[in-house]
Amino acid sequence: MSKIAITVKNNLRTLLLDAMGRAIANGSFPQEPISDFTIEIPSDHSHGDYATNIAMVSAKSFKMPPRKIAEILTSFIELSDSYFERFEIAGPGFINFFLDKKFYALVVKEVLEQGDKFGYSDYGKNKRVIIEFVSANPTGPMHMGNARGGALGDCLASIMQAAGYDVWREFYINDAGNQIEKFGCSLEARYLQIHLGEDAVSFPEDGYQGEDIKDLAQEYTDIYGNNLVELSSEERKKTLIDFALPKNIAKMKEDIAKYRIVYDKWFHESELHNNGEVLDTIELLKSKGMTYEKDGALWYKSTAMGADKDDVLIRKNGNPTYFAADIAYHRNKLEKRGFDLCIDVWGADHHGHVARMKGAMNAIGLEGNKLDVILMQLVKLYIDGVPARMSKRTGKAIQLRDLLDEVPVDSVRFLFNTREANSPLDFDLGIAVKQDSQNPVYYVQYAHARICSIIRKLEKEGISLKNCNINELKLLIQPEEIELINHLSIYTEEIIASAKNYDPTKITKYVVELATLFHKFYNSCRVQGEDLSLTQARLALCFAVKTVIKNILVMFKINVPESM
Numbered sequence: 001m002s003k004i005a006i007t008v009k010n011n012l013r014t015l016l017l018d019a020m021g022r023a024i025a026n027g028s029f030p031q032e033p034i035s036d037f038t039i040e041i042p043s044d045h046s047h048g049d050y051a052t053n054i055a056m057v058s059a060k061s062f063k064m065p066p067r068k069i070a071e072i073l074t075s076f077i078e079l080s081d082s083y084f085e086r087f088e089i090a091g092p093g094f095i096n097f098f099l100d101k102k103f104y105a106l107v108v109k110e111v112l113e114q115g116d117k118f119g120y121s122d123y124g125k126n127k128r129v130i131i132e133f134v135s136a137n138p139t140g141p142m143h144m145g146n147a148r149g150g151a152l153g154d155c156l157a158s159i160m161q162a163a164g165y166d167v168w169r170e171f172y173i174n175d176a177g178n179q180i181e182k183f184g185c186s187l188e189a190r191y192l193q194i195h196l197g198e199d200a201v202s203f204p205e206d207g208y209q210g211e212d213i214k215d216l217a218q219e220y221t222d223i224y225g226n227n228l229v230e231l232s233s234e235e236r237k238k239t240l241i242d243f244a245l246p247k248n249i250a251k252m253k254e255d256i257a258k259y260r261i262v263y264d265k266w267f268h269e270s271e272l273h274n275n276g277e278v279l280d281t282i283e284l285l286k287s288k289g290m291t292y293e294k295d296g297a298l299w300y301k302s303t304a305m306g307a308d309k310d311d312v313l314i315r316k317n318g319n320p321t322y323f324a325a326d327i328a329y330h331r332n333k334l335e336k337r338g339f340d341l342c343i344d345v346w347g348a349d350h351h352g353h354v355a356r357m358k359g360a361m362n363a364i365g366l367e368g369n370k371l372d373v374i375l376m377q378l379v380k381l382y383i384d385g386v387p388a389r390m391s392k393r394t395g396k397a398i399q400l401r402d403l404l405d406e407v408p409v410d411s412v413r414f415l416f417n418t419r420e421a422n423s424p425l426d427f428d429l430g431i432a433v434k435q436d437s438q439n440p441v442y443y444v445q446y447a448h449a450r451i452c453s454i455i456r457k458l459e460k461e462g463i464s465l466k467n468c469n470i471n472e473l474k475l476l477i478q479p480e481e482i483e484l485i486n487h488l489s490i491y492t493e494e495i496i497a498s499a500k501n502y503d504p505t506k507i508t509k510y511v512v513e514l515a516t517l518f519h520k521f522y523n524s525c526r527v528q529g530e531d532l533s534l535t536q537a538r539l540a541l542c543f544a545v546k547t548v549i550k551n552i553l554v555m556f557k558i559n560v561p562e563s564m
Contacts, residue, residue, distance in 0.1 A: 004110050018078070019074075019078070038052065048087075048090075050097045051095065055093035055094070056094070059093075066092050084098060086098050104486075105470045105473030108468075108540055124160060126165070127166065127340040128165075130341075133153025134146050134261075134345075138252060139186075139245075140213075141400070142400035143400065144381065147403055150416075151412060152416060154413075155413065155555070157169050170265050172269065175249075176272075185237065187213060189207060195221070260409060272328045272332065277331070278320050281328040282320065284364050297314060297316050299313065300327075300360070327361075330360070344372070346376070378424055380427070382426060385430070407429060444553070446515075446564055447514075448546060448561065451543075472540075475531075476538070478524065515549065
């Protein structure tokens with residue numbers, strides 16, 4: 001809610017408690033404690049701007065029907081000096097309250113006064129939050145899941161900042177362990193096939209089959225020739241990894257930059273191995289009696305922490321597993337760097353890993369409930385409703401880089417946040433490139449551009465926004481104006497709800513609805529009229545809507561056009 005909306009809700013709570021106190025003192029109600037009650041905003045404002053269940057929850061203690069309680073209570077309610085003009089009893093005993101004109105005037109005034117800070121709150125109390133997202137495997141190109149995770153994680157980080165959290169964005173680079181060994185084996189095979197022939201060298205069954213591996217092997221060959229052929233396998237793999245891995249990471253950083261994501265840190269898994277944090281964490285688990293040896297490997301007692309099976313920490317060959325490094329990484333976040341909350345954005349195929357990691361945090365003496373994981377469902381790509389897997393540009397499977405080449409970044413960032421993370425997402429490339437109302441981000445941008453056009457037109461006629469007083473803003477009484485202002489008033493509350501639920505879709509839905517309500521207002525209420533005071537009030541409302549749309553698009557790192 002806006003500050004004025006919060007004030008109004010508190011004002012209503014005080015009105016109800018004061019009325020209840022007078023009714024009890026009068027003897028109309030028994031001397032019983034007042035039950036907890038709620039004050040809500042009805043989805044249909046014809047049923048009031050606020051509604052309370054105070055009569056319903058008091059029925060048991062007062063031993064009266066809720067409707068009777070509501071009738072008695074409302075006879076003691078005093079609306080003078082409040083933000084409400086009337087109330088009514090509905091159904092079995094709900095009490096609905098209707099706001100007066102002063103509230104709507106104050107909302108518009110607040111938006112204009114706060115400007116680009118409207119919507120911000122101190123809800124998060126500056127708690128330190130680390131959001132780790134994308135964290136794509138550096139052994140190959142980034143895919144659609146990474147694309148969705150990037151938009152989700154980055155926009156959530158911005159929302160949580162607006163809600164008063166101290167947010168840190170991080171990308172975890174898996175540059176150590178088994179997958180890098182597999183990367184090296186794949187590169188080695190492709191390199192040797194170039195120089196010795198494909199029939200002479202078999203490709204590993206579990207190797208990375210992508211064309212990018214062939215391209216990297218060829219790129220090395222183009223520069224250095226066959227200088228690795230006579231070396232040992234270990235030397236050859238190390239040289240190829242040292243050549244290829246930085247190139248892959250550099251490409252990832254280029255794509256991420258094009259996606260308008262700026263990380264506070266690109267954290268290398270190898271850092272945890274090199275500084276001893278992985279082995280130190282394993283020793284900590286040993287000291288707590290959470291490990292055992294079996295078949296030459298060291299195991300972690302995952303089942304003791306509620307998992308369905310135990311996990312290997314150190315393989316027979318003496319190498320720590322990815323899981324061991326992941327425990328050390330989360331320990332690094334919570335203990336070494338002292339974050340109050342860790343949020344990870346993972347693919348839905350990692351669902352079984354969530355409880356294991358939370359349990360591991362508890363096992364090493366940290367709080368597993370300080371780790372929250374957002375699980376994303378798959379993305380299905382379409383072109384004008386027809387399933388698509390191949391890029392028109394490259395003829396290969398569509399990767400993040402292809403997507404950003406073919407679709408405006410504005411559309412990608414917005415559209416990936418139009419469905420909750422736990423729902424599969426159908427992404428239509430045809431809609432994403434459209435410049436009409438079918439594309440929701442275009443629809444929102446057009447609303448902003450339309451307001452800018454209105455402002456420019458009025459300025460040409462010598463009309464610019466002045467500092468409207470409350471009485472002028474009270475002229476905004478048409479249903480379309482009231483509906484629009486009501487929507488503005490809940491923006492801060494939507495930001496907080498989005499942060500609490502880790503759900504940026506609340507904000508995309510909010511701003512699409514705001515654009516819809518503005519177009520409805522524009523079609524029904526002429527901004528420039530004969531009454532100069534009403535013109536100023538409506539112009540002020542246009543500026544308020546423009547402010548909120550801009551705040552949201554800037555927060556989502558989406559362009560804010562002033563003409564289209």
